[in-house]
Amino acid sequence: MNDQSTSELDFIKGLLIDAIRAADAIPKPALNLWFAHLKIESISDSTAILAVENEFISKKIQERYADVLADYLSEIVGYRLFVQMSVDETLVPAPRGGTYIRPFNAMEGKMPEADDDEDEDEEEEEDAPHTVGDRNSAEEKKEQSANGDRRLNYNPDYTFDNFVVGESNMFAHSMAKYVSKHPAKKYNPLFIYGPPGVGKTHLMYAITNNILLDNPNANITYIKGEDFTNKLVEAINKKQQEQFRNKYRKVDALLIDDVQFIAGKNSSQEELFHTFNTLYEEHKQIILTSDRPPKDLPGLEDRIRSRFEGGVLADISLPDYELRLAILKNKAKSVGLELSDEIEKFLAEKLDSNIRQIEGVIKKLSGIAFLSRDPLTIETVRRSVPEYLRENEPVGDTVKRVVRVCAKYYNVTPEDILGEKRDKYIRLARNASMYIIKQMTDLSFPAIGEYFGKKHSTVISNCNTVREMMNADPVYSAEVEEMMRESHA
16 A cells, blocks of 8 residues: 555545444544544555644544544555554644634643634634525625524535436436426425435435526525424524524425424424415425325324325335446446446345445445455455345345344343333334334335234334434444344344
8 A cells, every 4th residue: 555646545534534424433523623634644554644733633533543543444445554643734724814823732731712703704604504606795694694594404416417217216306306497386395205215315405406506596495304393492492483483484495304203293293384384375395205105104293294295295115126226337437436247236136225325335345446456356345345235135034133133132032022022122122123124125114014013003113213213312323233234244
């Protein structure tokens, strides 16, 4: 790994940070604080030299996180590395206006003080709405402050052009494209549903991009269902319900992702009901996604269900072999990864149907190909991404293995999980088993319910519970992910 180019080292750094963030191996606050200006200076046969902006940060990282960095870097390059920290004061960027902020002085024991005006500018930029074109005027900002935050947290890279269409998503794609060109004209609301990782959020972003292309000043708000609930609770506690309502009712288009998390929450449903009515009556577009159709959402009020069903329902199912192959080709092309036809077909057969897993495989293989002098082979692929591959194992064997892993993790027996006992740890193991099986196989909710002797609605509810707990508790999320990794082995 000698004589690496800057681009190669930057690429490896990107893989490193992404891997650490995905695994939550370093707490997010620490990652943001200590690693903001991290640079990989070189990688030898045994040592990776990493630079940061000052001696204090260098020592902190060396003391606390050197082993973590070494572990993840070793996995990326394919051999054992040790991490050595260094200092490069040029890594501290000059702030806007060109004024240099001197680096942290460890001897003084405090961070440099920034100008008050610069602090305000930083906050202003972070809170500024994502719009096409120049920054808004002061008058526009005042209006936004009065009418609610118009910011949209969306990804401009997700477009209709890079959305791979197949039989499983063709209808949803067509409806989304129509709505993006004719918002609130015919299909309102648009309700897109399907399992996780099949492209629902991609379509929402694509709709947004198309609307903004035609109307850069469109006021669009995107929010996840769970965040809608959390922000409502916050508004009630602060007695800011009116500001909350203005934020979501005075828009041109409202996009709510994973709306199933609102089901069963009375206050959220009440607020959504009136928000929906206001927007619909004013001919504003409403777009919703869920993992299930409205009729299968437990705890959803009939008045809301009827409104969700009053527009058009568009489902996206798991991609079949042909679509997985097309997605693989598209993702590989987008990152400049050359795969043989043989490898592409192998991956399309062996990968799970979840598109996010396909993206993860392509990302990892691109890193391996970037670092290796030898072309990728099927054996290389098999060794590099075993956690993602299905080696022609019967689904029933996968289910049994998941139950065994979860039973072992919670110190219960597989018979306990499949039985009627409702002890705390048995219920946790049972819920985790159902969720992981749903993620790892193409089994339907009724099929999973049949295996456990439960109704499909119970399976849906349990999977939903696990998902909510994972979103709320990083420790629990890590536990489930660990069980899933063991189940792949």
